[in-house]
Amino acid sequence: MSEDLMTIREMCDAYDVTPRTLRFYEAKELLFPIREGQKRLFTKRDRARLKLILRGKRFGFSLEEIRQLLDLYHIGDQQHTQLTRTYEIAKDRLADMERRREELDEAISDLKEQLKWGEKMITSSSADLEAAE
Amino acid sequence: MSEDLMTIREMCDAYDVTPRTLRFYEAKELLFPIREGQKRLFTKRDRARLKLILRGKRFGFSLEEIRQLLDLYHIGDQQHTQLTRTYEIAKDRLADMERRREELDEAISDLKEQLKWGEKMITSSSADLEAAE
DNA sequence: CGTCCGTATTACGTAAACGTCAAGCACTTG
DNA sequence: CAAGTGCTTGACGTTTACGTAATACGGACG
CATH class of the missing domain: 1.20.5 (Single alpha-helices involved in coiled-coils or other helix-helix interfaces)
Incomplete structure (x- = not known):
């Protein structure tokens, strides 16, 4: 149980996305990483949501549609x-x-x-x- | 068997797309309507391709990916x-x-x-x- | 014959989903 | 302590997939 929190780079490597993408998703209120000082730390919840986002995209949902779907899980x-x-x-x-x-x-x-x-x-x-x- | 050929408007009504979309798909070489003078006439083949295009879109394929898929059918x-x-x-x-x-x-x-x-x-x-x- | 109507072309505009600098802060590493 | 590394926030650029006029052409109609 290494920390349950991941930096933006760890996230990018793990899910094959760019930092820009993760910040973009945060701006669009799809992800809510916590802040340690300046830096973002992504929780297990963020990772679960990211998986759903990427899955949704593979099925042609727009980010807005995905956001609404995510809300269903909340x-x-x-x-x-x-x-x-x-x-x-x-x-x-x-x-x-x-x-x-x-x-x-x-x-x-x-x-x-x-x-x-x-x-x-x-x-x-x-x-x-x-x-x- | 009314004619096997459809005007752009008939296509739009039948598949719920705009003229712009059909012309755009033609420009992108996804459709190849024949020309009667100025006007476009869409064949059965165009309709089959359009169905596949719309289906592809619903699954999140880009038009370029769809074009390649369409080539498989050709x-x-x-x-x-x-x-x-x-x-x-x-x-x-x-x-x-x-x-x-x-x-x-x-x-x-x-x-x-x-x-x-x-x-x-x-x-x-x-x-x-x-x-x- | 003038005037619609439908279609055509050309061209600029736009929303979504990021990419790509630029500039700055915080470590840490030699 | 200087330099690099990694992250940050703007801000502007880009691609995709069309939307939206503006303008013109060809047939139908009164």
Whole structure:
């Protein structure tokens, strides 16, 4: 348990991002590193959030969308009404993701189909692929 | 079979994009509408490509990445060596997508877990969620 | 024939997500 | 203590993916 806190450089090495990116995310209120004097120290919570940020980006979410998603994970001691609302948003998000999953499955099988053809074309000769819908 | 060709406006209505977007994609060599005089006419092939473009975007691919992916679907009558190379790229892409699917599954189950907590919190009262890894 | 309407081209504008200096503070290291 | 190393805060630059006029062209219509 080396310290639970990481410097900006350790973060960059660990997650393959630049210092600029981490400061940018802090400015956008996606991360909240603590300050020791001048320097930033990133907590376990920051690391968890960063993972989610990078994951979100890989799925085409904007940083603003990601920020809202992150807030879902911060369901702290809020008011009941606000909480219910948050819950609804989260359910919508989940539905989003499951739609994306279906789409991704489709994309994968499309590409697989394409690869089967590619295989045939490599082992045999060329053909006319324009017939495909 | 109304004509198999669509005007820019018909395309916009059908796929919910702007004319600017379609012209932009053409400029970036993602689409290749034919020209009747001045006007563009989009073929079935353009529509298939546009669908893939929009799908790619939903998964966070840049237009440049999408253009390369689209080329995989255009495995026409190329040279054998080039074809083999293309095939390798396609397989890498497929592996990419399957990794993404795993990640998406993880993201979904994470969010579902979060929702279970949210449920408890709504039906009961507030609690401390900071203990979560 | 004048005037819309839809499309075209050209060009400048913009939001998001950083990159890239410039200049300064805090160690520590020789 | 001078020099380097690492971090800091601005501030301006850049790329991507379009938006938004301004201007012009070609057919349809009253």
